[in-house]
Amino acid sequence: GAVVSQHPSWVICKSGTSVKIECRSLDFQATTMFWYRQFPKQSLMLMATSNEGSKATYEQGVEKDKFLINHASLTLSTLTVTSAHPEDSSFYICSARVAGALGEQYFGPGTRLTVT
Amino acid sequence: AQKVTQAQTEISVVEKEDVTLDCVYETRDTTYYLFWYKQPPSGELVFLIRRNSFDEQNEISGRYSWNFQKSTSSFNFTITASQVVDSAVYFCALSEDNTDKLIFGTGTRLQVFP
Numbered sequence: 001g002a003v004v005s006q007h008p009s010w011v012i013c014k015s016g017t018s019v020k021i022e023c024r025s026l027d028f029q030a031t032t033m034f035w036y037r038q039f040p041k042q043s044l045m046l047m048a049t050s051n052e053g054s055k056a057t058y059e060q061g062v063e064k065d066k067f068l069i070n071h072a073s074l075t076l077s078t079l080t081v082t083s084a085h086p087e088d089s090s091f092y093i094c095s096a097r098v099a100g101a102l103g104e105q106y107f108g109p110g111t112r113l114t115v116t
Numbered sequence: 117a118q119k120v121t122q123a124q125t126e127i128s129v130v131e132k133e134d135v136t137l138d139c140v141y142e143t144r145d146t147t148y149y150l151f152w153y154k155q156p157p158s159g160e161l162v163f164l165i166r167r168n169s170f171d172e173q174n175e176i177s178g179r180y181s182w183n184f185q186k187s188t189s190s191f192n193f194t195i196t197a198s199q200v201v202d203s204a205v206y207f208c209a210l211s212e213d214n215t216d217k218l219i220f221g222t223g224t225r226l227q228v229f230p
Binding site (some may be wrong): 032034041042043044045048049085091093097104105106107108109110112 | 159160
């Protein structure tokens with residue numbers, strides 16, 4: 001149980017285009033999902049907290065107009081990187097919290113984005 | 117402010133050696149959670165353990181053991197008789213009771229050589 005999927009697993013796009021990454025909780029409902037970014041050989045940095053049916057909460061320094069997050073259902077959150085640039089190339093990882101279970105998060109397999 | 121420090125950037129051992137990964141944390145909360153995750157080359161984070169701040173008992177799971185010491189704000193992780201498959205980056209993380217945000221340490225890259 002508690003499986004989180006991400007799609008796509010990797011994507012290459014041209015500079016200036018937008019890319020959408022999906023995060024799904026497959027066998028549980030997730031009222032809260034989190035988006036992290038990980039640069040090569042670095043730690044995971046929380047970008048935003050996504051709550052179903054409400055606006056995402058972004059961490060300091062993360063541009064909300066560039067990284068659009070939508071959490072339209074209890075099993076799906078999407079991250080759209082708008083007008084991507086090479087510096088946005090990174091490993092994006094989502095996690096989902098089981099509804100009512102504080103402290104338990106399950107991570108997706110990650111999406112590797114390369115912007116050329 | 118919350119902070120997690122993993123001072124060891126990289127550790128190399130030979131198979132069957134024991135290895136301890138250090139984790140020191142900072143928090144002002146009295147209720148918090150500590151985690152260890154493994155990130156193999158594939159990139160997917162593998163959950164290893166969650167410990168709440170009120171449970172200081174050490175835990176053993178197979179070759180893995182964890183030593184939680186509130187007095188030194190440490191939550192160290194020991195792998196006994198290491199194996200090549202243990203090669204990965206290991207992250208220690210902290211979350212406070214009133215939030216699910218995970219604050220990750222910088223990770224320790226463990227390489228186990230045959």
